[in-house]
Amino acid sequence: MSETSIQVENLSKTYLVGHQVRRERYQSFRETLVREGRNFARKGLDMAAGRQIIQGDEIEEFRALDEVSFEVKQGEVLGVIGHNGAGKSTLLKILSRITDPTEGRVTLRGRVGSLLEVGTGFHPELSGRENIFLNGAILGMKRAEIRNCFDDIVEFAGVSKFLDTPVKRYSSGMYVRLAFSVAAHLRPEILIVDEVLAVGDAEFQSRCLGKMESAARSGRTVLLVSHNLATVQRLADRVILLKKGAIIADDTAGNAIAEFHRVNSSMRDETETAYRISSPNLKVEEVVTRPSHGFVQGSMEIEFKITNTAPTPEPHSFFVILKNPEGINATSHFSKDTDKTFPLDQKSQCFTVSVDSNCLLPGRYTVEAGCFDSSGAILVWAENLGIVEILPQMDSGADFDGRTGNSTQRANWSTNSD
Amino acid sequence: MPLPVTILEPGRSEKHYWRDLWTYRELFHVLAARDISVRYKQTVIGILWAVIRPVLTMVVFTVVFGKLAKLPSEGNAPYALMVFAGMLPWQFFSTALSEASNSLIGNSHLISKVYFPRIIVPTSTVIVAFIDLAISFGILLGMMIYFQFAPSWQIILLPLFVLIGFAASLGPGLWAAALNVKYRDFRYVIPFIVQFGLYLSPVGFSSSVIPEQWKIVYYLNPMVGVIDGFRWCILGNEAQIEWTSVFVAVVSTTLLLAFGVRQFRKMERSFADLI
Numbered sequence: 001m002s003e004t005s006i007q008v009e010n011l012s013k014t015y016l017v018g019h020q021v022r023r024e025r026y027q028s029f030r031e032t033l034v035r036e037g038r039n040f041a042r043k044g045l046d047m048a049a050g051r052q053i054i055q056g057d058e059i060e061e062f063r064a065l066d067e068v069s070f071e072v073k074q075g076e077v078l079g080v081i082g083h084n085g086a087g088k089s090t091l092l093k094i095l096s097r098i099t100d101p102t103e104g105r106v107t108l109r110g111r112v113g114s115l116l117e118v119g120t121g122f123h124p125e126l127s128g129r130e131n132i133f134l135n136g137a138i139l140g141m142k143r144a145e146i147r148n149c150f151d152d153i154v155e156f157a158g159v160s161k162f163l164d165t166p167v168k169r170y171s172s173g174m175y176v177r178l179a180f181s182v183a184a185h186l187r188p189e190i191l192i193v194d195e196v197l198a199v200g201d202a203e204f205q206s207r208c209l210g211k212m213e214s215a216a217r218s219g220r221t222v223l224l225v226s227h228n229l230a231t232v233q234r235l236a237d238r239v240i241l242l243k244k245g246a247i248i249a250d251d252t253a254g255n256a257i258a259e260f261h262r263v264n265s266s267m268r269d270e271t272e273t274a275y276r277i278s279s280p281n282l283k284v285e286e287v288v289t290r291p292s293h294g295f296v297q298g299s300m301e302i303e304f305k306i307t308n309t310a311p312t313p314e315p316h317s318f319f320v321i322l323k324n325p326e327g328i329n330a331t332s333h334f335s336k337d338t339d340k341t342f343p344l345d346q347k348s349q350c351f352t353v354s355v356d357s358n359c360l361l362p363g364r365y366t367v368e369a370g371c372f373d374s375s376g377a378i379l380v381w382a383e384n385l386g387i388v389e390i391l392p393q394m395d396s397g398a399d400f401d402g403r404t405g406n407s408t409q410r411a412n413w414s415t416n417s418d
Numbered sequence: 419m420p421l422p423v424t425i426l427e428p429g430r431s432e433k434h435y436w437r438d439l440w441t442y443r444e445l446f447h448v449l450a451a452r453d454i455s456v457r458y459k460q461t462v463i464g465i466l467w468a469v470i471r472p473v474l475t476m477v478v479f480t481v482v483f484g485k486l487a488k489l490p491s492e493g494n495a496p497y498a499l500m501v502f503a504g505m506l507p508w509q510f511f512s513t514a515l516s517e518a519s520n521s522l523i524g525n526s527h528l529i530s531k532v533y534f535p536r537i538i539v540p541t542s543t544v545i546v547a548f549i550d551l552a553i554s555f556g557i558l559l560g561m562m563i564y565f566q567f568a569p570s571w572q573i574i575l576l577p578l579f580v581l582i583g584f585a586a587s588l589g590p591g592l593w594a595a596a597l598n599v600k601y602r603d604f605r606y607v608i609p610f611i612v613q614f615g616l617y618l619s620p621v622g623f624s625s626s627v628i629p630e631q632w633k634i635v636y637y638l639n640p641m642v643g644v645i646d647g648f649r650w651c652i653l654g655n656e657a658q659i660e661w662t663s664v665f666v667a668v669v670s671t672t673l674l675l676a677f678g679v680r681q682f683r684k685m686e687r688s689f690a691d692l693i
Contacts, residue, residue, distance in 0.1 A: 015691065047601055052692055097426060097533035099690040106426040112533075120531045123452055125459045130452070137448040138532055140441075166459075189421060 004109065005190055005221040006072040006095065011104035012245075013065040013090050018056025064090040066245040067104070074109070074189075077222040079236030079253060081229065081260055086242040088225045089194065092116060095223065096192050110189025110221070113140060117194070119179030124168035128159055128178055131167050135182045149185045156207075157181035177204060184211045191215060194225045202404065209234070229257050230362065230392045230400055254393075261389045277370065277381040281310040282344075287367045287386030298395040301354040304369045304385060308344050315341035316379070317372045320353050322365040322388060330365055331407065336372070344371070359407040362392040362400055435683070439535045449542040454549055468553045472509055476502045479622040489623045492649055493656030496565045499558075501622060503652040504645045506554050507583045508621045511641055512612045514547035514584075518591030519608045522599050526693045536686045537679070540595040544588050551580070558652070570654030579647035582664075582671055586640045589674030592682040599689050620645050626658060633660075640674070643667025 035057065043053050065087045072078045080088050093099045095106060096114030121138040122131050132153055136146040146153075154160050157178040159170070167175055193212070212235060216222050226232050232239060232253060239256035241249035241263075249259040273285070288303040302320055317336040324330045333353050335341070342351070351369075365388045370381035392400035424434075458464040476498060483489045484497035491497045518540040522529060525539050562569065598604040619641045620628075628636050636642060643663040650659040 052600060052688075093690065094426065097424070098530065100687040101426060101428050103428060108424040108426070110421040112424070114532065116531045121525075121528050123456060125456045126452065130455065134448055134452055137445050138528060138534070140532075140534070143444055 003074045004071050004107075005074040005076070006078075006109075006223065007107040008071070008095075009069050009105045009107075011065055011068045011091070011094065011106060012063065012102050013087075013094060013099070014102045015062045015064055016052070016054055017060055017062045018054035019058040019060060020056050063245050065094070065101075068242075068245070068247055069104075070240055070247065070250060072221055072223065074221055075219045076238060077216045077224065077236045079232035079239040079256075080223065080225045080242060081227075081232055081239055081256065082242035085244075087245040088242055089116075090245075091242070092192055092194050092223070092225055108190060111140070112190045112192065113186040113188030114192040115139075115183045115186070115194065116192075118176060118183055122167055122175070122179060125166055127166055128154075128163045128170070131178070132182055135179065136185075139183065139186055140188070141186065145187070153178075153181045153185055156184065156211075173201065173204075180204075180208055184208065184215075188220070190221045190223070192223045195227065206402075229260070230402065233257060233392055233399055234402075258391070261391065273385055274383045275381065276368075276383055277378050279380040281308055282371070282380040283307045284369050284380060284382035284385060287369070287388075289386070289388050298358055299354065299356050300358045300388070300390075301352060302367060302388065303350055303352045304367075305348060305350050306344065306371065306380075307348045308346065311345045311347065313343045313345050315374050316344050317341050318351055319370055319372070321368040322360065323368065325364055325366075330360055341374075357410045358390070359409045360390050361403070361405065361408060362390045364389050435535060439537065442534045442538060445534055445538050446542050446545065449538065450545045453543060453546045457546075465553075468550055469557060472502070472505055472554050473557060475509075476505055479505070483622040489627055492624050492626070492653055492658065495567070495653045495656040499561055499565055499567060500624060500649065500653065500657075502554075502558055502561060503649045503657075504619075504621045506551060506558060507579065507644045507648045508616065508619055508641065509554060510547050510551045510580075510583055511587045511644070512615070513550055514544040514587035515591050515594065516608055516612055517543040517547065518587070519594035519598050519604060522595045522689065522693065523602075523605070529693050530690050536689055537592065537682060540592050540682075541588065544584065544591060547587070562652075567653075569652060572651045572654055576648070576651040579644055579651060582640075582647070582667055583644045585671040585675045586644060586667070589671060589676075589678035592678035596682045596685040596689075599693050600685065615639070615641065624649075624657075625660070625663075637663040637666045638670070640667040640670045 039057065046053055068087070068091065070078075080091065082088050090099075092114065093116070094101050095108070096112060096116065098114075098116075119135065121135055123134060126134065132150065133143065133146055137143070154163065157174070157180075159174050159178050162170065162174065167178070170178070209231065212222070212224075216235060222235070224232065224235060236253045239249075239251065239253045240247050241256050241260050243263065248263070249256045251259070284304060284306055286303075286305045289301065304320070317334070317340065319332060319334045321332045322330050333355065342349075366383070367385040367388055368381065368383045369385055371379050373379050394400060458467060461467065463470075479501045480498045483501070484491070491500045521540045521543045522536070528534075528539070529536065561567075594604055594608050598608075616622075618636075618639055625636075625642065625646050637660070643665075644667055646657070646659050647664055647667075649657040
């Protein structure tokens with residue numbers, strides 16, 4: 001069982017990209033003519049030499065993958081995570097033989113089935129029935145194989161009534177369900193999957209997830225790329241984290257995801273703190289969360305610093321707001337709720353907010369903080385102070401159970417017999 | 419059972435290319451079947467389009483070349499029949515070539531999302547052109563009955579010329595398809611070549627009207643041999659056949675096919691990056 005199924009050695013992929021040189025707003029006809037003439041001559045030469053044509057005035061090499069090496073054992077589920085442009089899709093495209101590597105070598109043991117998109121090759125004019133055969137053949141299934149699981153495919157997709165309707169008349173949900181259903185019945189030894197779970201409604205997604213899980217449990221090697229960390233955590237035995245074309249972590253799912261969050265939070269400096277309400281003498285800075293890369297559901301701590309050029313013994317109260325990625329306030333904490341006020345009598349003061357029972361669901365939240373004066377007017381309100389990451393993990397350290405909603409809260413439960 | 423091992427390396431010529439092609443053989447039918455069934459969807463007269471187009475072209479050619487220009491037919495064969503016998507292979511060639519050259523662009527969503535031997539895409543479009551050929555052949559039979567023109571024994575050699583025609587369209591078709599991915603200029607070049615070729619090939623007229631001193635140059639066009647061969651098979655001894663033209667056609671189409679496949683395979687691996 002522990003035979004190597006995918007072996008990747010020093011894999012690199014380089015693309016050529018063209019740039020348009022920044023131009024002055026007004027340019028003379030002569031300049032345009034000279035530039036166009038030069039571009040035309042270059043394109044002509046490229047074509048004569050059989051090279052590809054690149055638009056733009058300057059050409060640069062872009063390394064999408066840089067000396068990547070890893071191994072996947074048979075029956076292992078490997079997750080690949082990373083930001084957009086980290087090289088995930090390029091890696092999958094090379095492994096599924098769509099594009100050639102520039103350097104390096106890949107050895108694949110077994111038939112490869114790749115799902116870089118659901119419904120590849122679906123033709124809108126053809127009926128559902130015809131598209132099942134078309135899509136199946138494109139994904140490398142034999143006609144007989146498709147016929148064998150035809151009923152399962154139709155049943156899983158739930159489109160039996162519309163089998164002879166052209167798929168262009170399908171609702172987008174039906175379309176995607178049918179497409180995934182064909183793909184889910186693919187039976188290769190190595191399965192390469194990209195983001196396909198980002199389709200359909202929640203109920204269908206969880207069915208897809210179950211299907212993927214059973215594929216993984218049946219001893220097939222699965223390579224899974226997703227932005228959905230909860231999915232990766234649930235399915236993958238091991239995760240590699242890509243950044244700018246290189247592997248920066250190759251570890252268990254939990255560790256690699258934690259590393260991903262750490263990398264993310266160190267990148268938060270790129271967004272500048274902004275003031276919704278600014279004050280001439282007060283500045284809010286440095287949000288630190290403990291543990292610094294996030295926390296399990298349960299207790300959390302946020303620390304921020306206020307610098308003050310005009311210290312005063314007057315009592316102030318403070319607030320912290322956490323916003324979800326959609327920019328909506330997810331929760332807030334006000335010091336006045338516990339009748340706490342603090343004087344701002346130092347040049348620099350640290351404030352700590354600690355919550356025993358966190359109500360937020362896993363995700364990234366942006367921190368805002370500010371302070372009120374004794375009359376209740378807001379003196380300063382800073383946005384984009386930093387990011388708080390709630391890991392997809394339960395208090396007990398177990399995997400996140402997948403609950404959805406805006407918030408979740410610990411409550412006291414009881415029952416009585418009547 | 420030992421698992422098949424695939425090694426991916428830059429520039430490595432695929433050792434199992436032809437075996438892969440065999441594994442994916444069903445994709446030929448499936449893609450061809452798709453193109454056929456999609457072809458006349460949402461049209462009112464449907465498959466009739468496959469009949470109307472060649473018949474009208476034949477009428478125009480017969481009137482322009484036969485009646486107005488008063489060009490001679492082959493022997494005593496009716497001019498309309500002679501034109502139609504020539505249009506059969508020409509139409510096959512032109513549809514196959516133009517469809518094949520656009521096929522990769524038209525299927526770019528497949529090229530960039532799944533692996534299969536790319537050669538299947540242009541080849542299956544050429545197969546679709548056979549359907550039109552079969553329909554046109556049916557019309558030809560109808561015309562032969564109308565003109566009470568009995569075919570002679572040569573008609574059994576027709577498949578041979580169909581094969582040459584197939585090779586003549588597939589070779590350049592593959593090359594054009596590959597070039598079209600890289601340089602979209604060919605999208606405009608191919609229709610132009612097809613339009614031009616119609617007048618360089620003996621479609622509306624008989625090869626006998628070509629002056630002797632130009633024949634050498636004229637025979638370099640492989641479709642001359644194919645069209646003359648079709649006429650010879652269909653019209654029998656009414657048509658003259660110059661075997662040099664057939665010989666040139668066989669040699670040049672073989673070379674073109676080999677060249678087309680080679681060029682296609684050379685460029686194939688970069689399609690997904692360029693399309």
